[in-house]
Amino acid sequence: MSDSAPGRATITVAVRVWRQAPDATVGRFERYLVEIAQGDHVLNLLAALRRQHDPTLCYPDHFCKIGTCGACALLVDGKPALGCRTLVAGDTIEIAPPRGRAILADLLSAASGT
C-alpha cells in the first residue's frame, strides 16, 4: 500500500478507466476524479480510485509492485506500460487492459492470470 504521506502536494486527476464485469464480453470507459500525491505512479492511482470511489475495481494488485514481476501490464494513454513503473504525467489519464489478452474483469487480464 502506498498512501501519500501527510502534508505532501496532491493533485486531482481525471481518470478514464476500463470497466468490464467478470462475465461480460463488452465493457466501457468510466470517468472518475481521483486525488493522488503529485508524482505517483499508475498502480497507486488505481489503489486510490478503489479507496475513494469503488472497492470493486479489479486490477492486477496481487503482485510485486516494484518493477520486477511484470504482472501489472496495462495500456496507459494507448501505450503498453507497467502500472508500477509509469508515473501519472498530467491531470488526465486513460487506463485500459493490455491488448490481445482475454479480460477477466476490469483491468485484470489473463496474462496476469493463467
Added chain:
Amino acid sequence: MTTGRSSFDVIVIGSGAAGLRAAIAAAEAGASVCVLTKGSLLYSGASASANFSYCAQFGYFGPEDTPARYAADILDSGRGLAVPALAERLAVEAGQEAEAVDPWGVPWRRDPDGRYNVATFGGHSFRRAIHVGLRTGTVLMVALGRRLAALDVAVRDYCAAVELLRDEQGIKGVLALDLRHGAVVMLRAPSIVLATGGNVAMYALHTNPDEVTGDGHALAFRAGASLIDLEFIQSYPTVLVSPPAARGLHYPTGRLLGFGAQLLNGKGEAFFHNYETVPIQKATRDQLARAMALEVAAGRGSPNGGCYVDARGVDPATLRDVHFEAYFADLGLDAGRDLLEVAPTPHFTIGGVRIDADGATDVSGLFAAGEVTGGLHGANRLTGVALPETLVFGAAAGRAAARHAAERGRMADGGNAPVPDWLGHALRIEVATGGEPHVGQVSARLREAMQAGAGVLKSSASLRAALAVLDAIEAEELPRLSSRQGGLRLNWELLQLVELRHMLLSARLHCLAALAREESRGAHLRTDYPDEGGAAWAGHLVARRGPDDSAAFLFERVGAA
C-alpha cells in the same frame, strides 16, 4: 492446469517459493497435490521480489567453514531465541537445495573455477551469498514453476483460503473462496502445507506485495495451532519514503556503505556512531534500523520521517550493481544525483506458525514452511536466510505432508461448502449505494493504525492505541461490510474482505505479543523498555487460540520446552 477435483493427498496454500517447493516435493513422493493461490502462479507472493542473496555454506573457506558455523551465526543473530534444530537443518541443507534447483533452471553465478560466486554480508562469519544477479527471486520462481509443470499438480488460482477444516483427529481440508469459478468450495486433504508468507501488508508502508496479509498466521491460529515469536517483525533499514512512486522500495544501502555512501540525518549529519560502536560498514540491519528510528524520534528526521542516503560519491558502476537503474529512471530517481530519503520499514515477518524440523505443526496434518513459520530466526533474521528457508523447509514440509497423507488415506470429495455466517453476511448484495465505510477504507484504517502504533518503535501506549482501532474495526465495521458487486466471480471486494479478516487477527496477535514482551530484543524495539531483558526474557511467547478467537500467551523459557 486447473481441475474440478476437490480431494487430494496434499493441499499447499500459497504459491511463493516455499509453496512451490513443497508441492514439488510432495508430488515427487507420489502424493496427489493441489496448489491454492489467491493470485496467480509465478507472479504472486513475495519470493519473486527477493532481489539478491541466497546464503548457503559450501566449505570454501577452510575447516572452520562448516554448517555448524552457519547455524551458530543464525543463533547469534536470533538473540537467544532461534531454534537450534531449525537452524541446523537450514545450514546443512541450504547448499543441497541450491544444487537441487540448479537443473530446473537456476543459473547461479559462478567464478572461473566453477565455484559459486559468493558475496559477503554482515552477520555471516564467511562469504555465503550465492545469487543470480539482482533477479534471484524471479529466476528461482520461474525454475520452480517449470519443475511444477512437469509434475501432475493441480493449481487453483484466484482462490483464497477462508478457514481450515479439522476435527479431533486433525486436518480435513480447507474452505476457500474460488473467485475464478465464482464458488465457495470445500477442498479435502489429510495434509495441508501453509506457505502463505508474512503479514507486513498490515502496515501502511512496507516493502512487500500488498497481498501479504498474514493469511496463514490467521488460518493456523483459528485451527488451533501454536504460533511463536509474533512480536518480531524485521525492518529493512533503508526503504524509500519519497518520491511518492518509490515509497516502499527497499534500497540496498548496506552494500554501498563500504563504497563511500553515507547515512545522514535530516540536518545532513552522520549519526550512526552516536548509537553503535561498530563501524557503519559492518552494521547489521537491526543496528541501522534502530539508530535511524531513534534519530527520527529525537526530532532530527527528514520531512517524510526518515534519513538520507548520500550515494553521490559512489562509482556509477557500483550503483548499477545494487539496483535496477532503468526502474529508478522510470520513477524519476537518480542515486548518483539525488539524496535518497529513506526510513526503516517493516520487511519480514520473523514469527509465525511453530514447526518442527520437518515442518510439522502441533495440529496433526498441518504443515508450514517459509515466512509463515516462526522459530528459525529467533528475534532477528540474518540477511540472506529467507530464500534458503523457503526451499529447505518447503521440501521438508512437502515430503512430511506426503508421508502423513499416505498413512491417513484419501478423503471423500469435498464439493460445495456450507458458508460461514460472517461470509454469508458479506455475500449479501448491497443494493443501496453509499454503503460506507467499504472494505478498502477499513483496510486503510487498519494499516494506518498499525503504522502509527505498532511500527518500528513501539510502546505500551502506542500498542494500546493500535489495539483500540483494531477492536473498533472488529466490533463495529467488520460485521457491517458487504459486497456491492453481484456474484462471486472475480469479486475483488470479497477477496479484500477475506484478507481483511485474516489481517485483523494477524495484527491483533502481533500487538498483543509486542505488548507482552517488556524489553527490547533483536527486531523488537520498545521505547518504554529500551534494554534487552536478559535471561528473564530469553524465551518464546507462544500464542494459542482461546474462546472466540481470543489469544492465550504462554511464556516458554528457552531450553525448558
